[in-house]
Amino acid sequence: MRIGYIVVVFFFFLIQTESWGGLGLKVNGTEYVSLKEVAGKLGLKRDWIQRRNRILLQSKWTRMEFEVHQRDIRINKVRVFLGFPVTYHRSDLYISRLDLKDTIYPILTPQIGLPVPNLKRIAIDAGHGGKDPGTQNAKLGLLEKHLVLDVSRRLGVILEGKGYEVVYTRERDRYIGLTDRVQNANRRGVDLFLSIHFNGIDSPRVAGSETYVFTPRNQPSTRNKSVGASARKYYAGNKNNNWSTLIAFYVQDEMIRQLGTVDRGVKRARWTVLRDLTCPGIMIEAGFITNPTEGRKIKEAAYRQKIAKVVSEGILRYHKTLVRLRKR
Ligand SMILES: [Zn+2]
Structure with missing residues (x-):
């Protein structure tokens, strides 16, 4: 009885927190994007450091490390906090689209922030x-x-x-x-x-x-x-x-x-x-x-x-x- 209850609660939790639609993964209402997609957008190679746990995205110039359940990632060895935790789903790690837009792009592709401010x-x-x-x-x-x-x-x-x-x-x-x-x-x-x-x-x-x-x-x-x-x-x-x-x-x-x-x-x-x-x-x-x-x-x-x-x-x-x- 008790195990049955736990199983039911567990599946309810899954349905509540993750949904998979045409647009991608949503966790607690936040839209997520796969690191495969991120790698494609930024021209980076994607490798597991540890399967299901840690992924490395890299090129000659860039090196990013992601760990499941963590909110901090490493961008060129610097620790950077995202807003939402990295999550595992269908053989990949995912990050929120907001974090890609608000944190990763501004650091790796700052040209998206045009117009360029002055500095005097x-x-x-x-x-x-x-x-x-x-x-x-x-x-x-x-x-x-x-x-x-x-x-x-x-x-x-x-x-x-x-x-x-x-x-x-x-x-x-x-x-x-x-x-x-x-x-x-x-x-x-x-x-x-x-x-x-x-x-x-x-x-x-x-x-x-x-x-x-x-x-x-x-x-x-x-x-x-x-x-x-x-x-x-x-x-x-x-x-x-x-x-x-x-x-x-x-x-x-x-x-x-x-x-x-x-x-x-x-x-x-x-x-x-x-x-x-x-x-x-x-x-x-x-x-x-x-x-x-x-x-x-x-x-x-x-x-x-x-x-x-x-x-x-x-x-x-x-x-x-x-x-x-x-x-x-
Ligand atoms: Zn102070």
Whole structure:
């Protein structure tokens, strides 16, 4: 009786969650596309790394790894979070069409995002400030608000040296609301918004770098499994999702390769500071000050200079891509 019940529930679950029609696979109402189709569209070769579990799509230039049930994939070794998990169906792995459109295409075929934006004026947003200290490590005497202001200044100097016009949302230890930061940047007509942060968490073991983009429409953020009401809305920050994803990918790639930090991925969240931006924007969490090893590094001015340098190199890569696309 009990087994019969489980079997019935199991089949009911299958019918509920998966349907196979002329258009393709749907899981919980989300349309999925096979990696065979993705490989065909992008001109990549598809191979199982481990049958039913992991697939590699590759060409001379590109290498993407997918694992069943996971939301994070690897694009050229960089960890990138999708909105929906990879799923197995009929001898193939599938990803959601939204993830293909909102995350994979913007990174691998950025020309789909035309028109190409300019890159001249860059806003650097040092997180927190004044009464808001951000995260901290009391043992090492670290306050996020001071460290991010320092990195922001260093980054600003490098970018000005490369000919960019830099706008700061704060230049001293001062509290500024999140909405004011965004409105200020929008009003000044910036082409890119970089919010600089350090991470903190209760567990001292956690370390690494992560870069956030504003969550694409109709998709869950990395923290959530399902699509909430806020996902249905279209925010100003959604308009530049493609370009934000591309620059997040470059910055994350530079950080993990050059700083040697743990790759926590390109993630998505509906942060207020990215929500109403009228230009591409990302939030950079370069490391955890609550991790003793990483905290000690971040305490050193030379390491903070390196973070600024590495982030600037991600921006230069992004700019090169824009120039290349404009020539097409
Ligand atoms: Zn912060």
